[in-house]
Amino acid sequence: RKEVEQDPGPFNVPEGATVAFNCTYSNSASQSFFWYRQDCRKEPKLLMSVYSSGNEDGRFTAQLNRASQYISLLIRDSKLSDSATYLCVVNRNYQLIWGAGTKLIIKP
Amino acid sequence: DAGVTQSPTHLIKTRGQQVTLRCSPKSGHDTVSWYQQALGQGPQFIFQYYEEEERQRGNFPDRFSGHQFPNYSSELNVNALLLGDSALYLCASSPQGNGQPQHFGDGTRLSIL
Numbered sequence: 587r588k589e590v591e592q593d594p595g596p597f598n599v600p601e602g603a604t605v606a607f608n609c610t611y612s613n614s615a616s617q618s619f620f621w622y623r624q625d626c627r628k629e630p631k632l633l634m635s636v637y638s639s640g641n642e643d644g645r646f647t648a649q650l651n652r653a654s655q656y657i658s659l660l661i662r663d664s665k666l667s668d669s670a671t672y673l674c675v676v677n678r679n680y681q682l683i684w685g686a687g688t689k690l691i692i693k694p
Numbered sequence: 695d696a697g698v699t700q701s702p703t704h705l706i707k708t709r710g711q712q713v714t715l716r717c718s719p720k721s722g723h724d725t726v727s728w729y730q731q732a733l734g735q736g737p738q739f740i741f742q743y744y745e746e747e748e749r750q751r752g753n754f755p756d757r758f759s760g761h762q763f764p765n766y767s768s769e770l771n772v773n774a775l776l777l778g779d780s781a782l783y784l785c786a787s788s789p790q791g792n793g794q795p796q797h798f799g800d801g802t803r804l805s806i807l
Contacts, residue, residue: 590736617792617793618792618793620795628800629784629798629799629800629801630737630784630798631798632795632796632797635795673736675736677792677793679750679792680727680742680744680749680750680792681727681739681742681750681752682727682729682737682739682786682796683739684736684737684738685736686734686735686736687735687736
């Protein structure tokens with residue numbers, strides 16, 4: 587079993603829909619948490635850090651449940667430009683451990 | 695404000711050869727991490743350098759080695775290249791401290807023939 591697991595994709599959704607990504611991690615010693623976005627053949631880019639209190643950045647909302655070792659990302663009012671692979675990342679002892687990513691395809 | 699820069703962008707090598715990849719961190723960052731990303735997979739942590747020393751290492755063989763220079767730039771060296779080393783190699787920089795978000799360069803795409 588991988589240390590960070592994400593929903594297998596791809597997700598095909600219409601423009602304007604709400605999309606939810608789920609992620610679980612197995613090591614309770616994980617210290618900090620992030621969502622990254624990666625476009626095809628490009629480098630990963632930090633989308634947002636994830637905090638236990640939950641945090642929001644425009645159309646994006648991230649949640650962390652340490653007890654359940656579960657992380658989520660919600661995208662509201664999805665745009666065509668949101669099409670990308672979304673990667674769940676946990677930090678432990680200076681290293682980032684990555685999920686395999688979930689590909690999102692927004693259709694007009 | 696320059697971001698993370700990597701060179702070269704693409705490289706083709708043959709089995710058994712050696713390769714050196716280079717990375718300059720984002721201004722103000724002193725910590726450099728290297729990752730290997732195979733197609734369709736998330737990045738895999740190779741190692742992290744801080745204060746010119748390897749601070750943490752992932753599950754990669756000794757063929758993978760690195761260096762950090764006093765100006766915080768870094769090199770990744772891979773010896774005795776195998777076909778399976780073909781991947782995108784990503785460099786990320788961050789400020790000192792565990793758990794800081796990392797910022798990535800464009801990567802070096804390495805192909806082994």
